[in-house]
Amino acid sequence: MQRNVRLLIAYDGSNYHGWQRQQQGEATIQATLEGSLSQICSAPITLHGAGRTDAGVHALGMIAHFHTDSTAPLVAFYKGLNALLPTDIRVLKAEEARLDFHSRFSACAKTYRYDFFTGAVQIPATRLYQAHYPGKFNPRLLQTAFGHLLGTHDFSSFERSGSRDKEVVTGRGAVRTLFHVSCTPTLGTADQWSLRFTGDGFLRQMVRILAGTLISIGQEKRRADAIQAIITAQTRTAAGPTAPACGLFLEQIHYPQPCLCSRS
Structure with missing residues (x-):
């Protein structure tokens, strides 16, 4: 059964070329998170953020979501994900969201x-x-x-x-x-x-x-x-x-x- 998982994320953007994945392969917040999520889910993951912060911009409360068929428990997307991520990116919370929830389009x-x-x-x-x-x-x-x-x-x-x-x-x-x-x-x-x-x-x-x-x-x-x-x-x-x-x-x-x- 497909799930929609919502993440609350904080990060120090000093060493990243912004949130959005770049075709040139530069380090970005989205690409870094997707790489670790794909390891946990054993499948490619596309992470949708609520916004696109620029290079050097920080976040205390970014929201992002992804769909997955993985049966991994929520703790894997919180403690497990933090164990794989660099220390300048932290997942503060992981929650099950409604399937129609969208980090960007549902925001008011x-x-x-x-x-x-x-x-x-x-x-x-x-x-x-x-x-x-x-x-x-x-x-x-x-x-x-x-x-x-x-x-x-x-x-x-x-x-x-x-x-x-x-x-x-x-x-x-x-x-x-x-x-x-x-x-x-x-x-x-x-x-x-x-x-x-x-x-x-x-x-x-x-x-x-x-x-x-x-x-x-x-x-x-x-x-x-x-x-x-x-x-x-x-x-x-x-x-x-x-x-x-x-x-x-x-x-x-x-x-x-x-x-x-x-x-x-």
Whole structure:
């Protein structure tokens, strides 16, 4: 009998060329997991992730699923899989899901976190997990920007140039909805910050471009009321720089309930 197994995955993306399997054979999160899963199931496995993180991006709560005829117990896809995987990829939970569950298409929202440091000198151990933006930073300047970002908009200005065929008229194009945006101190310090974005979907590098634009506003390099004009322009050149990949974490995938048929 075919099963649909759902995995909760965390990973450090520093040494990988992103989530998605690459034809050139570079190390990716998907390919690494599929290799270990195929050993456990004694058959080729295709793993479907809830999103495609870029090279150097991390995840605390990636969801992925795969179909299999294997009768291996769920513990094999948790403890057994972790025993085969490199230590920078961990499966946190394995569950039986409904056969119609899809990690990507069943999701209703995603939350990303962007961490950055504004002190003069960054501790080397944090360089792979926080972007360094030295200088004065005022989070209060972002409140006006947040108000303009929330809701449903065409986010073309916050999309990596050339990442989507603009001639395609099917689907929703660059229209996305942001439900929540915030900036809070990290670890209770004055120079470590976390931006959080929750939305129904994100364009290629959208969170990194949003982060780069908002940080520039907080550092008074761009006007606090600039966001509305950037959205209206619908061109990448209107927005700020793309923030480095190292500060980005896929924090959580949100699903309507119920999505599971049993738990373990």
